[in-house]
Amino acid sequence: MAPSGGLRYFAGRLVTGAVTLWVVSVLVFSAVHLVPGGYPDIVLGPASSPQVREALRAEFGLDRPLVLQYLEWVRHVLTGDLGTSLGTGEPVSAQLMRRLPVTAELAGLSLALTVLAGVPLALLAGLSRGRFGRGLSRLVGSSAMSVPDFVLGSLLVFLFSRFSLGLPVGGYVPLAEDPVANLRSMALPALTLSVFGLALVVRTGRDAVAATFSSPHIAAALARGERIGQVTRHHVLRNAAIPVLTVLATYAGYLMGGAVIVENLFSLPGVAQAVLNAINGRDYATVQGLVLVAAAVFIAINLLADFAYGVVDPRIRAGHRG
């Protein structure tokens, strides 16, 4: 019973993810193609003659029914062809590959910082009992949750450029060129992005640890004379990990939006910056390609999180919850 239930859980999640991605692709495509001033208008240009427009229509396949255009686009996407930039003529996938490492590194560093610092802090906060400590941690946590990333980033930019505190502001150095300089140039952007994640993980983890500690099976373990350390290791960590995993998936979604702001603020040549440039330049081919990829990545991350808590919590696998 258990294995088949688990399999059904994982398969169900996979199907849901695929369906969601399909709906997203339809939405992105229709948004870009149907809105006045969208993709076709940009391709055809504002002031070209009817003959030129017809020729362009035929060349870009815009004369065919929209459904066929959509299917054509999907066929290309599935073979790895995300289209061609209307601005530069560069394939969107090439631009993506060039810029992806920057964004991936930024997100990876932020996530690492969040987990490595957040989990121990959450445990500490969950185990601590002091009234003052709790109040202070709530105040710090609330501020960290509330400060917009561009405000925090601006503050860091100002402080580090005004007082030369040892970290460079802006000026991205590729990892392959100089790893140390690369890390130094990534430190402030990653820090900016991880503050919200830290607050989220600490807050959720603290509540989860506290809630787990008040559950009957912990009382039962203590009643058997187990030490606090043992109880924490054996019974608390795994149970408290479930909500933390959930918010980490939430945080991944935040990272994708935050990356736009941080890449913009620190002039990092990442994917998020490219999306912003494409929107400002009305380069809808790039927009639809990159947004679809972003949504796919986000859906994949959520799937991973679903799988992760299916592994951690046997009740979810068996469909006892959610």
Place this chain on the structure above:
Amino acid sequence: MSAITASPASTGPPPAAAPRRHLPFHGDALSRLGLLLLIGFLLVAVFGAWLPLGDPEAVNAGPRLAAPSGRLWAGTDSLGRSVLPRLVEGIRTTFLLAGTAVMVTAAVSVLLGMMAAYYRGLVAELITRGADVLFAFPALLLAILLAAIVGPGAPGALISIVLICSPLMVRVVRAASLSVVDRDFVVAARVGGAGPGRILLVHLLPNIAGPAVVQATYALSVGMLLESGLSFLGLGLQPPSASLGSLVHEGAVYLPIAPWLVLIPGTLLTLAIMAVNLVGDGLRDALDVRGVEVRR
């Protein structure tokens, strides 16, 4: 019960242990602080325009990029406009825009969430799947995409906030409604011939109000964050109107030489969002609502 207390026969001595009226958020100093801050912000937003702070549009109120001083409390911007009245306008716009968006969000999601709980089958499926799909967009990315389609400005920001905050709120309302919809009093109302509209409004709504209010409070902070993020990227409010986010955007160029142009509106924005979050936490604890997430 109510018939008895209303009857003249029971007008004896007043109830001995009348519960003492507590201030809001009893024993929760931080949430009280948040409430105080929020009230302050709202007062500024509503009455700030009548304060004698000068004209937010008047250029050359002082020298350009002047630092805060006794006369110009928040300094001047690149056009020599006094920043203080612009800050007041920014606070008003930020709250007005996010507040409007949240009201629309709340109206839409409460209705959809209750319907998803009341009608099983296709309607529920469509609503929950729709929410799932909207969830699949990273928030700010969706807002940027919308700004690209609708064009930068307040309408795009408003639609973004509604689309981004609704899915979670629909889920929260639906979950709360599901726990009510099978209770005896709803069944009794249905058996008694009450129509769907009456059941949703009279029987469901009061029972889901707590979680909905808490969620709406958090949606307000998400809305403020989104609007300011969009405005910071230049995709939100366009000049000459000002929100706290667009003020940061305008000042960003001068960050090294006139940091107050960024830091003052940035700090105000942070405090405003924090106030809303703290009030949300306080409401959550006071109304004993569990499982409401803050933002995504």
Place this chain on the structure above:
Amino acid sequence: MSAETGSAAPVLAATDLVIEYSTRNGPIRSLDQATLTVGSGQIVALVGESGSGKSTLGMATGRLLASNAVYAGGLLSVAGRPVYGPGAQGGEGLRALRREVLAFVFQNPVAALNPTMRIRRQMELAGPAGREARDGSSAAEALGEVGLTDVPRVLRSYPHELSGGMAQRVGIAMALRRRPRLLIADEPTAAVDATLRAQILNLLVSQCRDQGCALLLLTHDLHAVAQHTEQIAVMYGGRMVEHGPTAEVLGRPMHPYTRALVAALPGEERPGRRLEAIGGVPPVLHAGCPGCAFAPRCPDALPNCRDVRPADAAVAGRTLTCHLHPGEIGDPSAAPNDAGRPRATEAGRRHLDKEQEAAR
């Protein structure tokens, strides 16, 4: 109380124990000079309505109370080792007591098991001290002893895959693995399917008898009490009101509260009569009760019942605390009974140690 001599001392001895919970609306007194003795190997029932303090007394034996519980006087010792009162140990001594002497069986058996850990591992962790390593075979044996069939499947299972009855059998097996001397079972059958209750209770009692382990059974179920236990203690308002051999007490209840309990039993002479028929609700005490806590609900209350605390008296083979039955020996008048005892309210209060706070 002479400590050290573990076997001679009763496994549980509570004397005038006072425990309060500090709440926003002031302290709530849960135990108001509770006195109870459980001899080695005895099967004792502790009965009372919810709020009577029986669960507090049960958890107090292992100092497992919620973090807002405040000790406010009296003594409690388990197998001669002080748990509350002078010489009470925290830390390692307390944990040793919990490991070696005490065991608990909880009301909700599924919730008392870690939801994310297989039964096998949980049995191992609950196994005899120093043998945390894989001792799957003895875990299987222990599960076999509590009447579980298909033991390998149970060992592989997660708690949510077990029925309430199975989970409670696992709970009993875990509790008895370290051969405790006192088992506290708090409503062990409340969350179990009604048809299995008798089986589970039979199992609990017979396992305790076999091991010579004393059992303190906290319950509402007077039928079960009558069938299985040797001694019964009836609790009201944080205090024992009647305590004696089960057959005597249930056969001829003397305290008005016990009489009401027995009369409320289904199948007794007045069918359909409920405990609420006494009128009123159990008290919520904010401080020590000056008189008898039951007086406001008592149909036979005497003028001094509300103001003067009745003394414990030996009546008809039991200990009775009631002005209606002042006892065969001793002063029947309403003289203050506990002049010689330390008044609990004056006793130093101190907060429980950190570990207990973490327990909740």
